[in-house]
Amino acid sequence: MNSISQPYLSERNVPPPILVELFANCGIEINGPQPWDIQVHNPKTYDAILSKWSLGLGESYMDGYWDCAQLDEMICRLLSQDLNETVHGFARIRMVGEVIRAKLFNLQSKERAFQVGEQHYDIGNDIFERMLDPRMMYSCAYWEKANNLAQAQDDKLEMICRKLELKAGEKLLEIGCGWGGLAAYAAKNYGVEVLGITVSKEQQALAQERCRGLPVTIELIDYRDLQGTFDKIVSVGMFEHVGEKNYLAYFDAAKRLLKDNGLFLLHTIGSDVEVTRTDPWIDRYIFPNGKIPCSAELTKALDGRFLIEDWHNFGQDYDKTLLAWHANFVQTWPQVASEYSERFYRMWSYYLLSCAGFFRSRQGQLWQLVLSKRSRREVYRSKRLKPIN
Structure with missing residues (x-):
């Protein structure tokens, strides 16, 4: 295995045996006939993968060095074999550096909190408006009874509102409100007053x-600066940006803001095991400073702060959601292609499809937790789908 760390001359057109073996162990053949086989156009691909592994894999795709008819399935196969452990020697120094960076520095501090908004969410609403459902929900949909993205997102919103037991006249805080889809839905259908917060000016x-005329206020503010009390709190797809060093501060803030008898619904991506670093490609190009929690990290942070009333996992629905987003993105790309580069198109496609593979491999989970303070006296009954008429 010492050969893993040796430079591989990109001028050579024959793939290095170690990559052939690693891919073959995942059922992937370099330049093979199956739709999940990697098709290498430029041998610089091998240098990129050998030197930087996942970062090199993504960057070489962005550069057009390789393609794959079913990229999502290829990534699923790679992740299903836990290759990050096998190839640790590829980029040992780089990976160790990422771990140290995450451990020593608070990558999600207040000073850095708006960075993900500026880099990701502010790229342009035109991309998101075309890619997402009509409510612009940028989080996992709920597909149990739905046959299209719009219905799956509506079912998710209805389920969230029912889990929160929303009642007319209540005050709902949404930490990470996106483009206001949930806030508008809750205000219209449940008669609640909503405060939504975001770190994205475009959002x-x-x-x-989109919430004009509704009892909805949208503020550009960090959750740590919030004041007041709320009957219910919801946070959908934002916790991944909080960071392990801030988990306690996050839940302390939620506890301070929630009324004694209230409920807090947390909707977050989760990992099957504890991860010490974010995937370097995702960190550099998509979500800077992100951190996906594992179950142990969540329960440790919740200890003494909140009781877990319900824990619902429907992570496999994210695979289908991401594929629906990608289909919309590809279909509507001609409408915005003049505003973006081909490299951006490949980057965004790689992001959506590789994430679909991540959830398909079951490394990725999607959790909805319903939390309460110990002071709550009502018995909580778990809720899933809306009633069938």
């Missing part, structure tokens, strides 16, 4: 527009 502007 705030569009959310305010």
